[in-house]
Amino acid sequence: MKKNSLPRASRGGFTFIEILVVTTIIAVLMAVGAVNFRTANQKARDGKRQGDLEEVRAALELYRTEVGSYPLSLTFGGSLSQGGTTYMEEVPNDPLDDYTYYYSSDGASYGLCASLELDTTGTCAGASCGTGITCNYQVENPL
Template identity: 40%
Template sequence: MYKLARGFTLIELLVVISIIGILATLVSANLNSARSRARDAARKSDIRSIATALRLYYNDKNTYPVDGYFDSLWGSSWTDSGVTYMSKLPGDPLTSQTHKYEVGTDGNSYILSACLENASDTQGVSAAAAPYDAWCPTTKWMFQIEQ
């Protein structure tokens, strides 16, 4: 009488391991895409929050802060004349890069920008032209609020 072999053959094990590897790769790729979209959503939310604080500042001072005003404030509190406009000026959630702030020559307008990871974001604009191409070198795509 023959005894039935128990267990799996080497081929069966290799097939199962290959399938698990392929599934893990697909899930990992989808997670990375979701993470980059989440970071882009955080960037856009941060820009909108800064824009709200800029409007409050403008209401108090009748002008927007000058270029370079935020250079030393990113990541810290934005307080001016005893008024706190933001408890923490947010920077990029992934890198140490800061958002870009430019004020108009008359002090009554500004452009606030953040580099995006997802170049197909429908709310983004091209950053392929100077001076933004050096500032957003990876995707050449950014989110802007202009006032």
Template identity: 35%
Template sequence: MPTLVNSSPFDFAQGRQFIVHGNAATVNREPLTVNRRPWRRGFTLIELLVVITIIAILISAVSASFTNAQMKSRDGRRKSDLKSVQQALEVYIQANGKYPSASNYNIQCNIGGDSSIKEWGQEFICGGITYAQQLPKDPVYQATTGYKYFSNAPNLTYILLAHFENENDSDLDNQPAPCLPPPSDYTYCVINP
């Protein structure tokens, strides 16, 4: 069985120890080595997981903030769009004494022989007079949930409707009661002044 010895005072002072194999007549000295791994540069698995988790949390927070900012931006555009349609409708009533009719939630001219229907995204020309170069389209919602126009005979009032994505918009608190008959998914409206 190998034994652990210090071969000389010099070896002991240096901290060297040897394993002696065999009997005293045939001494085979090998330096005793401890299995030490060299120091490596890098990260442990735990450190990597912590960093990845922190990055994921930051990305989700920034993404939520960015999405909220986009919704507010689109809602701001909706307000602006309906304001421009409102201005065109006021020019229309000044020229014709009444607002255009409504057909399937679109504007329908009612000037003389012109009863054309103006869909959202088309130009608003009635009786040869241009009231708007283009009726705006909702930035996201199309077809079934785009802007809507209502006007009842004798076409002296109207309602423009839009659906806001941000349900916490301060303008939604100021909506007039007759504007949104239930059940309605339209959350914002403009009525004639």
């Protein structure tokens, strides 16, 4: 009784080693792609944070020009308005729920802070941008 009439080289299919090598290559490519995707998302959120703070800065400067001082408090998610004039329809919130923006003012100057995910070298006078999250990016009023 013949088990197999074809020579070994003629049989179709892949060896276990070939399948293992291809699987390993695919896993490595997926890991690299996942890391790049995560970094891209962090960069996008950091860019949004910086853009948000610049928009708030512009609204604060317009407010100061018309009112004569900066607001003493700012409600993120609310509007920035005074005496029937709205300077910003909705003051933006941080793109992540666990993070918050920080604002402090004495009327003559202000500090506006956020916590960037990728650039952690800056400081914001020890301000908190969420539970256990230190702010590391600051926008101040121009002198």
